[in-house]
Amino acid sequence: MTGRFITIEGIDGAGKSSQIGYLVERLCSRGLEVVSTREPGGTALGEKLRELLLHEPMNLETEALLMFAARREHIARVISPALARGAWVVCDRFTDATFAYQGGGRGLAWWKIETLEDWVHGDLQPDLTLIFDLAPEVAAGRLARAGNAPDKFEREQAGFFARVRMAYQERAAADPTRVRVVDADRPPQVIRDSVDAIITPLLPP
Numbered sequence: 244m245t246g247r248f249i250t251i252e253g254i255d256g257a258g259k260s261s262q263i264g265y266l267v268e269r270l271c272s273r274g275l276e277v278v279s280t281r282e283p284g285g286t287a288l289g290e291k292l293r294e295l296l297l298h299e300p301m302n303l304e305t306e307a308l309l310m311f312a313a314r315r316e317h318i319a320r321v322i323s324p325a326l327a328r329g330a331w332v333v334c335d336r337f338t339d340a341t342f343a344y345q346g347g348g349r350g351l352a353w354w355k356i357e358t359l360e361d362w363v364h365g366d367l368q369p370d371l372t373l374i375f376d377l378a379p380e381v382a383a384g385r386l387a388r389a390g391n392a393p394d395k396f397e398r399e400q401a402g403f404f405a406r407v408r409m410a411y412q413e414r415a416a417a418d419p420t421r422v423r424v425v426d427a428d429r430p431p432q433v434i435r436d437s438v439d440a441i442i443t444p445l446l447p448p
């Protein structure tokens with residue numbers, strides 16, 4: 244018995260969090276064991292690395308390597324064991340985020356990320372990835388209204404998020420079976436319905 248691995252992506256301010264809450268509720272209501280987790284983070288060590296990654300200035304390659312170090316720990320301790328016992332794992336960001344942020348946003352060579360991906364989880368890919376897609380200007384407005392202190396990534400300029408968004412779109416175009424783009428510039432209930440339509444065929448009868 245193996246579970247399903249679902250990852251959730253999008254630029255900062257795209258509204259992932261509320262949709263993740265809904266998705267987890269929906270899966271739990273079907274009696275599935277659901278593990279809801281996030282990257283960077285998801286383990287005690289991973290959360291320490293998250294603190295550094297979100298707040299400490301560092302070299303770009305260091306940033307990518309630490310993302311993957313946290314990911315390795317997360318896979319070994321949380322994701323793989325959960326999938327092996329048949330749980331559904333819903334993960335707020337995964338390797339597509341490294342392609343989008345470190346690759347697209349900051350310009351790290353794609354092949355370097357592919358090399359790390361192959362090393363760290365060559366045998367594991369999400370069954371489904373939802374990318375919540377939103378124009379950077381709209382996302383910035385949402386973040387500003389939320390009023391939380393911005394982290395290192397959230398302080399980046401619109402041009403950065405335009406590149407992140409484009410890289411996400413490239414990831415989706417390269418693997419349209421796994422990656423589904425959800426238009427996040429709609430009312431929450433309409434977005435939920437789109438998520439439902441994508442998830443329902445995956446659910447056990």
Ligand code: TYD
Pocket residue numbers: 255260282283310335336337338340341342344345396397
């Ligand atoms: P995020 O998931 O947006 O959390 P919150 O909603 O609590 O702010 O924050 C994580 C940040 O880390 C986000 O700005 C994207 C960044 N990130 C990367 O740059 N690369 C990665 O590989 C991952 C997983 C995240």
